[in-house]
Amino acid sequence: MQTGKVTKEKIVPMSNLAPQYKRVLLKMSGEVLMGPREFGIDPETIDRLAQDIKETIEMGVEICIVVGAGNIFRGVSVAAKGMERVTADYIGMLGTVMNALALQSALEKIEVETRVQSAIPMQAVCEPYVRRRALRHLEKGRVVIFAAGSGNPFFTTDTPAALRATEMDCDALIKGTKVDGVYTADPEKEKDAQRFETLTYLDVLTKDLKVMDATAVSLARENDIPIIVFSIKDKGSFGKVVRGEGNYTIVTDRKEE
Numbered sequence: 001m002q003t004g005k006v007t008k009e010k011i012v013p014m015s016n017l018a019p020q021y022k023r024v025l026l027k028m029s030g031e032v033l034m035g036p037r038e039f040g041i042d043p044e045t046i047d048r049l050a051q052d053i054k055e056t057i058e059m060g061v062e063i064c065i066v067v068g069a070g071n072i073f074r075g076v077s078v079a080a081k082g083m084e085r086v087t088a089d090y091i092g093m094l095g096t097v098m099n100a101l102a103l104q105s106a107l108e109k110i111e112v113e114t115r116v117q118s119a120i121p122m123q124a125v126c127e128p129y130v131r132r133r134a135l136r137h138l139e140k141g142r143v144v145i146f147a148a149g150s151g152n153p154f155f156t157t158d159t160p161a162a163l164r165a166t167e168m169d170c171d172a173l174i175k176g177t178k179v180d181g182v183y184t185a186d187p188e189k190e191k192d193a194q195r196f197e198t199l200t201y202l203d204v205l206t207k208d209l210k211v212m213d214a215t216a217v218s219l220a221r222e223n224d225i226p227i228i229v230f231s232i233k234d235k236g237s238f239g240k241v242v243r244g245e246g247n248y249t250i251v252t253d254r255k256e257e
Contacts, residue, residue: 017243021171023062023138024242026053027161027212028176030070030099032232039071041102050106052238053143057112061242064134064144064168066161067103069095089153093120096157100147101125113142119151119160131167138168158216166223173225174241175212176232181249182211199251201227211251220251227251 032049035042057063072095073088097118104114115137116126126147127133137144150160165173182204185193196203201221204211211217211229220227230241230248240246 017245019056019059019061019242020244021061021242023064023168023170024172024174025161025165025168025170026063026065026174026176026238027158028065028067028232029157030068030072030095031178032071032176033067033099033102034071041071041099046102046106047109048235049232050103050110050112052232052236053107054110054112055236056239056242057141057143059239059242062138062141064138064146064164064170065100065103066146066157066164067096067099068157069093069099072098086153089155090120093148093151096149097122097126097147100145103145107143113140114145115142116145116147119146119148134168144168155215156213158212159219162212162216162219162225165225166219170225172228173220174228174230174238176238177229178231178233180231180247181229182209182251195247196249199249200253201251202253204251211249217251221253224253 028049033041033046035045053063069092073092097116097120100116100118104116107114115134117129117134118126119129121128129146134144134146146160146164149155149157150163162173179187181195181197182199183193183195187193187195199209199211201217203209204217205214211227217227228241228248228250230246231237237246241248
């Protein structure tokens with residue numbers, strides 16, 4: 001029996017709704033930055049993402065970001081092939097710093113003030129992570145990109161995203177993916193898969209839905225931070241989600257009747 005509300009399509013009329021959240025954390029996988037490429041960073045894609053972020057800031061939203069490194073290096077898969085897991089994870093963390101610096105460059109090119117803070121200190125290229133400093137940046141309208149995960153191996157970037165969202169007192173954790181929400185099955189393989197419009201944290205954990213890793217979901221649940229999953233591939237989709245428009249899945253403890 002399905003415990004979440006599912007829908008095949010959510011049709012919302014165009015509007016000029018005000019943003020529903022004052023401060024959000026945007027979690028992006030490294031694969032998002034690849035665009036149509038097989039690896040690395042696609043310049044057109046990262047420029048489009050930067051423009052979407054700028055437009056959302058202009059709505060009055062404070063934004064911090066966590067980006068993965070799957071377009072450069074994936075620690076778990078490399079470790080499975082023989083590299084020590086801890087070493088592989090640290091290499092992956094360094095990959096997130098590379099992506100963060102690339103995104104910072106794209107944002108500052110369109111005059112969006114940005115700061116990169118790394119959990120692994122490397123003062124020559126970015127700031128060390130300091131919570132109070134990050135909060136001051138957000139209050140001044142700057143984008144803060146958190147790099148190097150939590151600085152600890154054995155965690156995906158999902159957990160640091162939930163951690164930073166909690167530390168920054170964010171109103172929502174918004175995950176940009178290649179699909180417009182969470183489905184009953186892989187929509188690329190199952191044409192009849194239906195999208196969940198709403199889920200509870202417990203739904204995600206008990207059904208082992210691949211929204212974020214279990215630690216991240218539990219942390220969001222403990223701190224009552226909604227998780228919103230949407231497709232970041234389409235231009236302007238980030239701003240729509242912040243306004244409550246478009247297609248997405250929202251994970252909270254508040255169930256709809």
